[in-house]
Amino acid sequence: MLKKLKNLMMAGAGVAALGLAVVAMPSDASADGHAKTKLRIQTHFSTETLSGQMAQEFIDDVTAMSNGEIEIEMFFASSVVKSAETFDAAATGILDCDMTGGAYQTGKNPAFQFAGDLTGGYQNPYQQYAWLLHGGGYDRLNELYMQQHGVYWLVDPGPESLSSTKSFTGVADLKGWKSVAPASSQISSRSSARLQS
Numbered sequence: 001m002l003k004k005l006k007n008l009m010m011a012g013a014g015v016a017a018l019g020l021a022v023v024a025m026p027s028d029a030s031a032d033g034h035a036k037t038k039l040r041i042q043t044h045f046s047t048e049t050l051s052g053q054m055a056q057e058f059i060d061d062v063t064a065m066s067n068g069e070i071e072i073e074m075f076f077a078s079s080v081v082k083s084a085e086t087f088d089a090a091a092t093g094i095l096d097c098d099m100t101g102g103a104y105q106t107g108k109n110p111a112f113q114f115a116g117d118l119t120g121g122y123q124n125p126y127q128q129y130a131w132l133l134h135g136g137g138y139d140r141l142n143e144l145y146m147q148q149h150g151v152y153w154l155v156d157p158g159p160e161s162l163s164s165t166k167s168f169t170g171v172a173d174l175k176g177w178k179s180v181a182p183a184s185s186q187i188s189s190r191s192s193a194r195l196q197s
Contacts, residue, residue, distance in 0.1 A: 043099040044083040
């Protein structure tokens with residue numbers, strides 16, 4: 001079932017564009033004898049946001065592509081535990097999956113910043129995808145997640161935007177600019193921008 005879920009999630013990754021860590025999955029036999037897997041997933045996105053709507057679309061896609069054999073109960077807006085605690089909640093069985101971001105875990109290991117969007121770490125998002133798909137990125141991230149808590153990292157979070165009312169033509173334009181980013185964003189912190197978490 002894990003292989004089937006991984007294939008479904010990889011197929012839906014472009015639509016979902018969310019990070020997901022998966023632990024052992026509970027399953028029940030349905031009336032027709034097929035195993036039914038039920039997953040409890042927490043995301044930090046609210047249902048009203050575009051990312052929350054994509055998470056719901058992801059759920060609908062997984063349900064449809066699995067013929068209803070995978071049922072997802074999504075906890076939006078970090079309704080079970082705080083966002084930064086979701087990873088540990090999934091690893092300890094409080095939840096089955098974590099659909100937040102790796103950047104919350106950089107205190108455990110700085111390499112987790114590579115499980116999220118590398119704002120400023122590439123010239124275009126396809127470079128990140130190339131590393132994940134062809135440069136061993138997925139293997140490295142799964143090693144990291146398995147080493148930390150015995151979970152799998154399955155879906156790329158996709159690119160995040162760097163939004164501003166000011167136009168930027170290069171790194172020099174960041175001098176004195178104030179940005180809101182995860183406190184652990186070491187790549188961004190090397191610029192002269194002032195980061196706030």
